[in-house]
Amino acid sequence: MLCPWRTADLGLLLILTIFSVAASNSSYMDGKRMTQISSTPVSEVYTSLSVVIDTNTVLHCPRTLTRALLTTWEVILRDKPSCKKAYRSDTNEMKETNCTDDRITWASRPSQNPDLQIAPVAIAHDGYYRCVMATPDGNLNHEYHLQVLVPPEATLFLSRNRTAVCKAVAGKPAAQISWSPEGDDCVTEQEHWGNDTLTVQSTCSWEVPDVTNVTCSVSHLTGNRSLFIELLPGAKHSEKSYILYIILPILILIIVGSIWFLKFSACRKCKLNKTEATPVAEEDEMQPYASYTEKNNPLYDTTNKVKTSQELQNEVDCTGLHTL
Numbered sequence: 001m002l003c004p005w006r007t008a009d010l011g012l013l014l015i016l017t018i019f020s021v022a023a024s025n026s027s028y029m030d031g032k033r034m035t036q037i038s039s040t041p042v043s044e045v046y047t048s049l050s051v052v053i054d055t056n057t058v059l060h061c062p063r064t065l066t067r068a069l070l071t072t073w074e075v076i077l078r079d080k081p082s083c084k085k086a087y088r089s090d091t092n093e094m095k096e097t098n099c100t101d102d103r104i105t106w107a108s109r110p111s112q113n114p115d116l117q118i119a120p121v122a123i124a125h126d127g128y129y130r131c132v133m134a135t136p137d138g139n140l141n142h143e144y145h146l147q148v149l150v151p152p153e154a155t156l157f158l159s160r161n162r163t164a165v166c167k168a169v170a171g172k173p174a175a176q177i178s179w180s181p182e183g184d185d186c187v188t189e190q191e192h193w194g195n196d197t198l199t200v201q202s203t204c205s206w207e208v209p210d211v212t213n214v215t216c217s218v219s220h221l222t223g224n225r226s227l228f229i230e231l232l233p234g235a236k237h238s239e240k241s242y243i244l245y246i247i248l249p250i251l252i253l254i255i256v257g258s259i260w261f262l263k264f265s266a267c268r269k270c271k272l273n274k275t276e277a278t279p280v281a282e283e284d285e286m287q288p289y290a291s292y293t294e295k296n297n298p299l300y301d302t303t304n305k306v307k308t309s310q311e312l313q314n315e316v317d318c319t320g321l322h323t324l
């Protein structure tokens with residue numbers, strides 16, 4: 001069931017809404033008019049700008065429909081008094097205060113273009129730049145924070161067989177260095193130069209012998225670079241293999257050898273005990289020595305035999321004992 005009272009209420013609400021929006025717009029207009037009197041900016045734009053060193057750059061003033069009465073550039077650089085460049089359109093006058101850097105100029109004739117030009121950009125140009133345009137509607141501001149970038153020089157070399165050094169020399173701001181594959185042991189150092197640039201150095205070593213080629217990536221706002229180098233077979237690795245392939249086998253050989261020797265001499269003794277009981281084996285045992293003595297001494301007799309046996313005794317315990 002439609003209620004006329006309700007519809008009227010809705011209509012009123014709608015009118016109120018339109019009115020309040022209009023009111024808010026008009027109050028904004030009032031604010032604009034008021035700022036004109038108090039000269040606080042009606043429009044304030046802030047831009048953070050990064051510019052590569054040795055290039056030319058142009059900073060813009062706000063675009064206006066009405067003609068600016070006065071255009072002022074304020075340049076605030078570190079360690080320098082702030083410089084002001086002003087242009088007054090009604091008298092076509094230009095004025096400068098404390099501006100010493102002739103690389104900072106009007107982009108063209110300020111009557112045509114109020115922009116500021118920096119050519120070429122240097123590290124010293126890091127700082128704040130503000131264009132203030134005084135118009136009949138109020139002041140329009142555009143502020144820039146200018147950051148000058150210096151591309152680092154990237155180098156990669158081996159300091160040791162399995163240790164590589166990647167350097168990003170004299171960059172601004174500091175570069176980021178990453179490795180592929182990641183190193184087992186990495187140290188990153190930074191070195192500050194007096195001129196605001198930094199050198200970043202990353203030293204990494206790879207213990208795993210499978211890693212033969214490594215890539216160093218230098219990331220910087222001015223662009224990224226990748227360098228690659230081939231590692232050499234390392235000292236650490238060869239030390240390990242030296243232990244593994246030379247010392248270890250020798251140790252094993254010595255151990256096995258002594259075990260075998262102990263076992264052998266024990267066996268000899270046990271055989272000796274056995275042979276005393278069984279003289280048949282004795283004959284076989286004696287044969288080589290007996291024949292040796294016989295061959296070398298044609299006048300083979302028992303005394304000689306005993307003597308020889310005694311000599312042998314010193315060398316081979318079992319045999320000597322046996323002969324006696």
Ligand SMILES: *[C@@H]1O[C@H](CO)[C@@H](O)[C@H](O)[C@H]1NC(C)=O
Nearest residue numbers: 018021022023024025026028
């Ligand atoms: C209020 O102002 C804004 C911009 O300032 C405009 O887009 C909008 O249409 C205005 N509204 C009214 C109701 O005037």
Ligand SMILES: *[C@@H]1O[C@H](CO)[C@@H](O)[C@H](O)[C@H]1NC(C)=O
Nearest residue numbers: 080081082083084097098099
């Ligand atoms: C110009 O620089 C001097 C110091 O070098 C300073 O005292 C003065 O206030 C500066 N003028 C302006 C307008 O910034």
Ligand SMILES: *[C@@H]1O[C@H](CO)[C@@H](O)[C@H](O)[C@H]1NC(C)=O
Nearest residue numbers: 053123150170193194195197
């Ligand atoms: C900064 O200083 C370093 C070391 O003196 C130099 O190698 C580099 O070229 C300088 N950079 C600039 C942009 O002046």
Ligand SMILES: *[C@@H]1O[C@H](CO)[C@@H](O)[C@H](O)[C@H]1NC(C)=O
Nearest residue numbers: 210211212213214229230231
């Ligand atoms: C390493 O680099 C060398 C030389 O460029 C190349 O011949 C070799 O194939 C590379 N090895 C691997 C594992 O990528």
Ligand SMILES: *[C@@H]1O[C@H](CO)[C@@H](O)[C@H](O)[C@H]1NC(C)=O
Nearest residue numbers: 176217218219220222223224
């Ligand atoms: C450079 O590398 C970084 C990360 O290492 C990446 O975020 C960035 O997008 C790269 N820039 C360019 C221009 O390739």
Ligand SMILES: *[C@@H]1O[C@H](CO)[C@@H](O)[C@H](O)[C@H]1NC(C)=O
Nearest residue numbers: 160161232233234235236238
């Ligand atoms: C480094 O590599 C070279 C070439 O492979 C090798 O002759 C040398 O012994 C290695 N040096 C060390 C300390 O491992």
